[in-house]
Amino acid sequence: MSFNAAEANDPALLRAGITDFHSAMSYTGGLLIAAHRGRSVVRIEGGLFLKRFIGKVREARREREALRTLAAGPGPDPVPLRAWGEEKGRAFLVTASPPSTLPLPEALGVLEGESRRELAWQLGRRIRELHDRGFTCPDLLAHHLLVGPPDRVYLIDAARLGRRTGVRARVRDLAELMITAPFGSTRRTDAIRFLAAYLRRRPSRDRSSFQTVREEHRRLELRGRHRRGRVTARPAARGVLETAGITGFDDLMEYRGAGAERLRTLPDRENWRMELSGRVFFVKRHRKVGGMKETPAAAEWGAIDLFRRSGIRAMRRFALGEDVDRGSTIWVERAAGRPLDDLLRLEKIPDPLRRELVLEAAAILGRMRRFEIHHRDMYCCHLIADRHAPAGERLTVIDLQRVRQRSGLRERWYVKDVAQLLHSAPRPLVTRADLARFLRRYFNVGKLGPREKSFARKVAKKAESIARRNREPFEK
Numbered sequence: 001m002s003f004n005a006a007e008a009n010d011p012a013l014l015r016a017g018i019t020d021f022h023s024a025m026s027y028t029g030g031l032l033i034a035a036h037r038g039r040s041v042v043r044i045e046g047g048l049f050l051k052r053f054i055g056k057v058r059e060a061r062r063e064r065e066a067l068r069t070l071a072a073g074p075g076p077d078p079v080p081l082r083a084w085g086e087e088k089g090r091a092f093l094v095t096a097s098p099p100s101t102l103p104l105p106e107a108l109g110v111l112e113g114e115s116r117r118e119l120a121w122q123l124g125r126r127i128r129e130l131h132d133r134g135f136t137c138p139d140l141l142a143h144h145l146l147v148g149p150p151d152r153v154y155l156i157d158a159a160r161l162g163r164r165t166g167v168r169a170r171v172r173d174l175a176e177l178m179i180t181a182p183f184g185s186t187r188r189t190d191a192i193r194f195l196a197a198y199l200r201r202r203p204s205r206d207r208s209s210f211q212t213v214r215e216e217h218r219r220l221e222l223r224g225r226h227r228r229g230r231v232t233a234r235p236a237a238r239g240v241l242e243t244a245g246i247t248g249f250d251d252l253m254e255y256r257g258a259g260a261e262r263l264r265t266l267p268d269r270e271n272w273r274m275e276l277s278g279r280v281f282f283v284k285r286h287r288k289v290g291g292m293k294e295t296p297a298a299a300e301w302g303a304i305d306l307f308r309r310s311g312i313r314a315m316r317r318f319a320l321g322e323d324v325d326r327g328s329t330i331w332v333e334r335a336a337g338r339p340l341d342d343l344l345r346l347e348k349i350p351d352p353l354r355r356e357l358v359l360e361a362a363a364i365l366g367r368m369r370r371f372e373i374h375h376r377d378m379y380c381c382h383l384i385a386d387r388h389a390p391a392g393e394r395l396t397v398i399d400l401q402r403v404r405q406r407s408g409l410r411e412r413w414y415v416k417d418v419a420q421l422l423h424s425a426p427r428p429l430v431t432r433a434d435l436a437r438f439l440r441r442y443f444n445v446g447k448l449g450p451r452e453k454s455f456a457r458k459v460a461k462k463a464e465s466i467a468r469r470n471r472e473p474f475e476k
Contacts, residue, residue, distance in 0.1 A: 001087040006080070012046040013083055013094065021085040024092045025052060031247070047097040048082065049156075053090065059159050060084070060091035066158035075130030076155035079146065095156065101148030108186055109234045119147060120190050124197025126153045127173065136169040137161045142180040174198065229326075232301070233319040241319060244276050252321040253285055253329050269296070280334040281318055284401070287327045296401055297321070297328035303403035304332070310371045312364055313396045315384075335396040337386030344380075345426045349387065357385060358434045360395050362441035365417060369442070374413040376402040379424040415455065418442070419462035 003021045005013065018024045027050060030042040039059070042050045053060045070078035083094040102110075104123075111119055127140070138160045146154040155161075164170075178191055229249040233241065246252055259275030263282075272283040286296045294302075297320055307314035319331040340357065343349065361383060368374065375382070377399055384396040422435070435456075436448065443452050 001085070003083070003085040005083040007082070010082055012044075012048055012096070015046060016044050016048065016050075018050070018083065018094065021087060021092070024050065024083070024085060024094070025090060033247075047099075049079075049095050049097065051093045051095070053092065055089055057086050057089065057091045060086060060093055062161075063093060063157075063159035066161040069135065069161060070155060070158060073129075073133050074126075075133060075135070076126050076145070076153045078158070079154050079156050097146065098148060098152070098154060101146040101152070101154060104142045104145040104147055105181065105232075106235050107147045108181065108190070116190070117193060118151070120193035121197040122147075122151050122153060123177075124194045124199075127177070128198045128200070131170050131173070134163050134165050135161055136164040136173050138169075138172065138176070140173045140177050142177060145177075228323050230322050231319065232322075237318050240277050240279075249321045249323055249326075252319060252331070253327065274331070281331045282315075282334060283329060283331050285327065285329045295322045295324070295328035297330035300330050300401040300403075303400035306373065306403065306405060307397060307400065310367060310373065312367055313393065314400060315396060315398045332398075335384040335386075335398060336389070337384045337394070337396070339381040340383040340385045340395065341380035341424055341426055343385045343387065344429050347387075353387060354429070355434065355437060356391060357394060358430065358438050359441045360392060361421065362438040363392075364395060364397060365414075365421070366442040366444060368417070369414050371405065372407060372409045373403060373405045374409060375400070375417050375420075376404070376413075378417040378420045380421060380426075381424065383421075411455075411458075415458045415462050418455075419459045419466060422459060423463040423466045 001021045003019075003024070013019065016027065016029065018027060027042065027044075030044040030050065032040060033043050033049075034041040038054045038056045040052050042052075044050055051060075051063075064081065064084060067078040067081055070076060079098065080096045081093065082096050083092075085092055107119060108116070123145070130137070137155065137158060139157055140155075141157075144155060144157045146156065148154075174195070178186075178194070181190075231249055231252055241247070241252070244255070244257055246255055255274065257274070257276070259273075261273040262270060263273055264271040269284055269286045272285065274281045274283050284297060284300070301317055301320045304314050304317050315335050316333040317330075318333055319329075321329040337343070340361070344354065344357075364383075365378070375397070382397065382399045384398055386394050386396070439448055439452055439456055440446065443455075445452060448456070
């Protein structure tokens with residue numbers, strides 16, 4: 001049995017009560033942040049992380065050796081090792097989080113402008129330096145990197161660091177890092193800057209290397225390794241979840257706290273209403289994973305970001321949980337207001353406000369058309385209207401699970417979106433004049449021409465088809 005400390009009488013270790021091998025292995029405080037077969041990681045107050053190994057002493061030794069290897073040359077820096085020890089069949093390591101550092105996913109969630117660009121370049125340079133030394137790390141995942149000033153990049157969980165000089169191993173490192181970066185927060189420009197810094201040349205001059213990384217990225221994505229028990233949320237959202245005792249994927253999927261209400265149960269999913277810290281959330285829990293490329297919850301999470309980047313108001317994302325074997329879940333904040341059809345049908349709103357809502361709906365669908373996006377469930381109930389919001393900001397689009405963006409989208413998909421909206425609009429509150437106003441704004445023209453009138457006829461025909469299909473079950 002052994003116990004070693006980098007600093008005698010380390011104040012942080014003394015505060016945690018870790019003074020020998022037995023106290024480290026029996027420590028019961030802190031927050032459990034990871035647990036695998038034979039290994040666990042506990043976060044201790046003061047920026048310490050206690051990693052314990054049962055039956056995996058060789059892995060603990062490999063990690064200590066990896067930290068020494070990282071410290072010996074250029075590349076990512078090792079996190080400071082504060083204490084370690086082992087006996088037959090058991091071992092532990094205590095590492096410290098360097099001051100003013102953030103995990104890479106959190107940094108990408110808050111950094112903008114020059115700081116964000118510098119982070120992408122710095123990551124590319126540091127990973128290239130590590131590879132130039134002949135080392136690769138199969139666990140080069142986004143949450144295993146810490147970043148902080150001045151231009152520092154730290155690698156944690158480096159037990160699998162090893163000498164592998166083949167191109168395939170290097171490409172895998174890059175693809176693993178890119179695919180585990182926070183979904184919805186990482187941008188295409190981030191990936192381009194990262195790869196350009198790694199390759200030390202502009203993308204246009206080395207397209208084959210970019211294509212190789214992209215193909216490996218696709219292969220790993222199909223395996224779904226990065227989506228096993230993963231939770232994606234901004235730091236502020238994680239704080240709200242942790243306050244409610246939600247610390248991982250299982251908690252996110254099974255939470256039944258005060259104010260939880262099941263709204264709908266379908267063969268493949270459940271819809272819930274949740275309350276946390278005085279805020280209301282709507283939750284979808286998908287029991288089926290869907291296609292291996294993307295879980296249903298991740299599809300909606302990405303669609304919300306697509307709408308935001310396209311300048312279209314959509315519901316606000318809060319948390320995403322994914323596991324390729326157990327399902328997925330998405331939490332979104334409740335949008336202020338009520339469904340558009342309810343507002344038009346149940347409240348006596350003045351004619352100018354009704355016309356304004358019609359024009360705003362037309363502007364939303366017109367913008368979707370310009371960005372080649374279609375909703376596939378564009379009924380009035382999926383437009384939340386807040387009559388007290390400023391003009392032009394009264395409508396919010398929700399339920400984006402089936403949204404698609406595709407280059408060269410066929411006309412029939414745009415017809416279907418507008419026809420669904422027309423079919424669900426309450427009559428006679430929405431008049432023929434309103435429909436004409438809608439089409440003029442939708443196409444951004446002053447007068448309807450042959451093209452617009454042809455589109456209107458297709459919409460009317462499709463709306464009648466939807467109405468007939470909805471009547472048939474009752475008629476039978």
